[in-house]
Structure formats: C-alpha cells, structure tokens
Amino acid sequence: MLGAARATGDVLVFMDAHCECHPGWLEPLLSRIAGDRSPVAPGEVVAMDRHYFQNTGAYDPLMSLQGGENLELSFKAWLCGGSIEILPCSRVGHLYPRQDTRAPLDQEATLQNKVRIAETWLGSFKETFYRHSPEAFALRKAVKPDCTERLQLQRRLGCRTFHWFLANIYPELYPSEQRPRFSGKLHNTGLGFCADCQVEGDSLGCPVRLAPCRDSREQQHLELTSRKEIHFGSSQHLCFDVQREQVILQNCTEQGPAIHQQLWDFQDNGVIVHILSGKCLEAVVQQDSKDLYLCPCDGKASQLWRFDQVHTVDER
Structure with a gap:
C-alpha cells in the first residue's frame, strides 16, 4: 500500500x-485500461487505473495481505x-510451492480477512458463509471487526447489494429457483422458540420441533x-416434509408427485400453510416436547412464525 500511495504513474499493477511474466504481458492490460478504468484481473496479478483505485478506497487498510484481498477488491x-x-x-505464470508453507498465524490472518469481507460486503448472505466456516463464525464471535469506514465507503460510492451480485453477475452460483425468500432461524411467535432438529448425526427422518434459539446452532x-421449499441446515438436501401430519426432514424432491408434500406458503400474516393439505404449521406442546404438526388454520399464536431474514426477489 505504501508503493501505491507514492506512485505517480497512471496505472497500478x-x-x-512468485510470478513469472510472458513477453508482452503488460501491453494488453494497458490497452484495456485505456478504455475502461475498472480492474481487469483478480488475484495474484491485478492492474487498474491509479485514480480509480484510490477513489474507490484502495485495498482495505485493516486487512492484512494474507489472502482474501482480491475478493474484497472484486466485490467492490x-x-x-x-x-x-x-x-x-x-500471460503471467503463478508459481505455487509443492506444499503449503504458510504458518498458522498466516492462516488466521486470512480467516480474519474473510470475516471482514463477510461483515462488509455480503449483507444477509454472510450467514451462509458462517454456516460453511465454523472457524470464521467462532472468530467473529470472539472479535467482531470494526467495518465502519468500509460501510461508509459503500454509502459514498452508492454500492449495490450482494443479492444484486448473485442475481446479475453470477446467477449460476445460486440458481434463481433456489434463492431464499426467507432465511435464518424460524421463530414461533407464540411460544418464543425456534424450529430445530435435535438428532446428532444423520438428520434424515428427524422430527422438527421447537428448541431454545441459538445463533451458533447450524x-x-x-x-x-422461491420454489416454496423449506431447506434445513447448510447441506441444502433436506427439506420439511410431512408424515402422518407431523413435520419431519426428508430428502428434497426435485420433481414428481412427491414434491407437493414439501411445498409451503409463508403468508403475510405469519402463518405457514402446507400447500397440498391446506393446513397450517403449528407447534404442539405435549409432555416435554414441542413438535411441529399440521393443524387446521385458526390463527392461534402457536401457528405464527417469522424468519430472521427477508430477501426481496429483485433487490437492487
């Protein structure tokens, strides 16, 4: 960053x-930058207009250059x-060592960078990142980064949301029919607990019931x-299903008649209707458990639900 701050040329590279350059590697970059001031290559070799780089906040000064800085620059x-x-x-060759020689401290620095990126740029999708990286989640819980300056930069530049990025730049990463309309913990308004599966290991066939809400519980x-399926956990292959009126977890069905067993309508008044039966999802208290069943819709508090996150279909 010191070199970038003192540079006087029009282009920064x-x-x-540990890179080796092919003859003539620089000219194509300079030619393209002359017509478009955006970054033209991610990762180990990146070239951009110097004024563009500085005006858009350069590299995050609170990130160490130990990995992830290219993600921050690309998202931005x-x-x-x-x-x-x-x-x-x-053409530039990136030469990798035969084995990973990074010290544990370097790996932690990379993880800290990724947490900072998640907190700054991913919006509500940061929860997806934390579900897939328990180490990052634990690090965020221990020391939450101060991203005030980068969030102010977003507002100054008028940046779009990560939802827009998924919808318009990289839609193949997250097929539109599988994008969540609602996500996070499913709270029962009446009883004050969250939907959970309390079976360790394989959750297939697990009855869904209420348990105390915990942020750390995957x-x-x-x-x-958008397909009206309720996906469970980070695996994305288990869905809410119904067996003898009780809600259980089964493999998500992509097609065929069985898919109708797994379709739900979350209505504006907070009830979740099982589309096939027309009945409502209800938390039923019995002995020491609060299992989820299908019951006639009557608007009682135990039939009212809310998700942590709401995602608009065409967020800009």
Missing part, C-alpha cells in the same frame, strides 16, 4: 512475488459500478426458497 468493483475482466493475451438455519 499488483503482483505476487462489481457492486460499486465497476467490473472485472480477464485478458487471455496477458440445525436452526432454514431457508424458504
């Missing part, structure tokens, strides 16, 4: 030390009016998709 480019291009005519993260 960042490159890992796409979300804040720029773009990323890869130019095949510019089994309490649900997603109601």
